Amino acid sequence: MSHAEIILFLPLVTAAAILLGLKRSATVSALLSTVSVLVTFLLSIGLLLKGQDSTEVIGSWIRIGDFFNIDITLKLDALSRGMMIVVTTIGLLVHIFSLGYMKGDPGKARYFAGLSLFLFSMTGIVYSDNFPMMFIFWELVGVSSYILIGHWYTKNSAADAAKKAFLTNRIGDFGFMIGILLLWAATKQFSFDGVKAGVESGMITGGLLTAATLCIFCGTIGKSAQFPLHVWLPDAMEGPTPVSALIHAATMVAAGVYLMVRVAFLIAASAAAGTVVAWIGGLTALMAALMATQQNDIKRVLAYSTLSQLGYMVMAVGLGAAQASMFHLFTHAFFKALLFLGSGAVIYACHHEQNIWKMGGLRSKMPITFLTFAIGTAALMAVPFVTSGFYSKEAILEAALEHKSYLLFLIGVGTAFLTAFYMTRLVVVAFFGKPRDHGADHAHEVPLTMLVPLIILAVPSIIAGFHFFGGKVLGEYMPHHEGSMIGLTFFASLLTLVGGVYFGGKTYIGKDSDPLSIKIFANKFYFDEFYAKLIAALQDAPARALQLIDNLLIDGLAVRGGAALASGTGSLLRRLQVGNIQGYAFLFGVGVLLLVCFALI
Amino acid sequence: MITLNDYLLVSGLLFAIGLAGVVLRRNIIIIFMCLEMMLSAANLSLVAFSRFNTVNGLPDYNGQMLVFFIITVAAAEVAVGLAIIIALFRARRTVHVDDIDAMKH
Numbered sequence: 001m002s003h004a005e006i007i008l009f010l011p012l013v014t015a016a017a018i019l020l021g022l023k024r025s026a027t028v029s030a031l032l033s034t035v036s037v038l039v040t041f042l043l044s045i046g047l048l049l050k051g052q053d054s055t056e057v058i059g060s061w062i063r064i065g066d067f068f069n070i071d072i073t074l075k076l077d078a079l080s081r082g083m084m085i086v087v088t089t090i091g092l093l094v095h096i097f098s099l100g101y102m103k104g105d106p107g108k109a110r111y112f113a114g115l116s117l118f119l120f121s122m123t124g125i126v127y128s129d130n131f132p133m134m135f136i137f138w139e140l141v142g143v144s145s146y147i148l149i150g151h152w153y154t155k156n157s158a159a160d161a162a163k164k165a166f167l168t169n170r171i172g173d174f175g176f177m178i179g180i181l182l183l184w185a186a187t188k189q190f191s192f193d194g195v196k197a198g199v200e201s202g203m204i205t206g207g208l209l210t211a212a213t214l215c216i217f218c219g220t221i222g223k224s225a226q227f228p229l230h231v232w233l234p235d236a237m238e239g240p241t242p243v244s245a246l247i248h249a250a251t252m253v254a255a256g257v258y259l260m261v262r263v264a265f266l267i268a269a270s271a272a273a274g275t276v277v278a279w280i281g282g283l284t285a286l287m288a289a290l291m292a293t294q295q296n297d298i299k300r301v302l303a304y305s306t307l308s309q310l311g312y313m314v315m316a317v318g319l320g321a322a323q324a325s326m327f328h329l330f331t332h333a334f335f336k337a338l339l340f341l342g343s344g345a346v347i348y349a350c351h352h353e354q355n356i357w358k359m360g361g362l363r364s365k366m367p368i369t370f371l372t373f374a375i376g377t378a379a380l381m382a383v384p385f386v387t388s389g390f391y392s393k394e395a396i397l398e399a400a401l402e403h404k405s406y407l408l409f410l411i412g413v414g415t416a417f418l419t420a421f422y423m424t425r426l427v428v429v430a431f432f433g434k435p436r437d438h439g440a441d442h443a444h445e446v447p448l449t450m451l452v453p454l455i456i457l458a459v460p461s462i463i464a465g466f467h468f469f470g471g472k473v474l475g476e477y478m479p480h481h482e483g484s485m486i487g488l489t490f491f492a493s494l495l496t497l498v499g500g501v502y503f504g505g506k507t508y509i510g511k512d513s514d515p516l517s518i519k520i521f522a523n524k525f526y527f528d529e530f531y532a533k534l535i536a537a538l539q540d541a542p543a544r545a546l547q548l549i550d551n552l553l554i555d556g557l558a559v560r561g562g563a564a565l566a567s568g569t570g571s572l573l574r575r576l577q578v579g580n581i582q583g584y585a586f587l588f589g590v591g592v593l594l595l596v597c598f599a600l601i
Numbered sequence: 602m603i604t605l606n607d608y609l610l611v612s613g614l615l616f617a618i619g620l621a622g623v624v625l626r627r628n629i630i631i632i633f634m635c636l637e638m639m640l641s642a643a644n645l646s647l648v649a650f651s652r653f654n655t656v657n658g659l660p661d662y663n664g665q666m667l668v669f670f671i672i673t674v675a676a677a678e679v680a681v682g683l684a685i686i687i688a689l690f691r692a693r694r695t696v697h698v699d700d701i702d703a704m705k706h
Contacts, residue, residue, distance in 0.1 A: 582632075582698070586624040 172222015
């Protein structure tokens, strides 16, 4: 077996082993799962250092004639190697963190099996070489995400959130599937390279190409939680926090962006689709940042921040800057995982309290957590020069300027300001001031299994943007800076950073409750309510009509009618079957008489 | 002059009376006798046809041969039938058919 195959299948074997046998021993399951991700991590580094592009055909899945062939093929190139580093690094650290965070959880073995299953699915997405294979693993991450969001399934909110995430994703996936089939219909190819060649040779152009691209983009809208399907991601925070860090911040939600980077040739070929993609990304970035400013749950703030950063990435892809997008995905994965794990540590220390207004003063009680959280925050706010987030965000803003999309540039800058504002709010409220609840009062530093991943993640949060690290991992996907770093975008982001921190600090330092109350942001622009109404209107009325038809035609006529016919005929015929020989003899005589009559007349 | 039609009329009457007896009466002996009457009706028509269907100026005796067979078989049948009725009467102490309904329940 090649290394790539081991990386793909080891987590699957682990998940199967845990679910089928080792479930009784939570400790063994957890350790096995952690060791398996450690192995895949080391192998991924090995593949990165070898740096060899290749495609490995594992087997043929479907073969119909010579025009409908789906192979299971692993594609190793700069993009997948770099992405695998992100996935396995964060996967490994999340596993270690979970050893502490999930200690004593009754479903620990199931949890680790879920993580392994997720890593298998995610690896499949990263390595896939063709659309159908990516689609299969795309659904598989959906399933593992469903399992992990609903880990505490006895809690109604968790079960509902899992359902919501899955169903919302299905809407996007449907579009994705149509897109795949459209591209296939035009080019008779499934592999990325084949479709690319087909698109470049003009086998699919114009409106059809735009439609196909947007259909593929539907998959991204679902998985990367872009407007208008963004509603599932904040609710997905019902899952355990390490899961949020791994799946709903660093890897799975980034899979949508990864897909768009993979198919960047489609956007390059269709300017109209690119514009739509960029605007949806920009809109999501701005809207999510606005919503983040009014959330009180520490994880929800981070969830909206994730939405907003994903919006940035999608916007960059739409602007034709796939490199910048991938770069931001890369840096964001580290610092957002750091922030989520940090929030997990805080939640753990405060006895599962997630409301930031019931925290406060944690800076002195959890100094290392605070320090790492501050590093993550700095990276998210893009503090110039010393953080990774700065470089990637610059790259995206530069791309917007280069594309002459000044409005999107302004949206990006505005989002950066809001980001600085709400992260300042979060840090000030949770870590500064006095403890506002006894949970925060009794908080103390978390155990080592949780601290070590935080400390390790703090390192790439700082250095991932530098060329000696990011360039190594991302290879050709690392954007090159030309000329001076200090230009319009630099001053714009410096201004927004200072402004955001200043206003955030001014508004929130020394406050015990939120001085701002903006209903529409706190209620997430009423999207959930709107969807509830929409579904009620679109679904309930036809459902009622169908129920009527079901009751009258199916149940009434077909089922009950058939039964009534049979039993009615039966009870009529029963009258004849009296069991009286003489009655039968009489009928027999009548019958003979009739026969004679027929014969004679 | 008695014609074939007269014989057939008597035969039909006998048959109808027999059938009516079988259908309407409840006494098993009478039902049995009515059955025999229906057989006789059939025999009568056979004999009548045989007599009036002449071949070369002579009656067709095939029909009369058939009647002998029927009478013989009917005699055997009567013996078996009466034996069954007697056995039934010993077991049930009744000759009323409505009371013999063990198979119904």
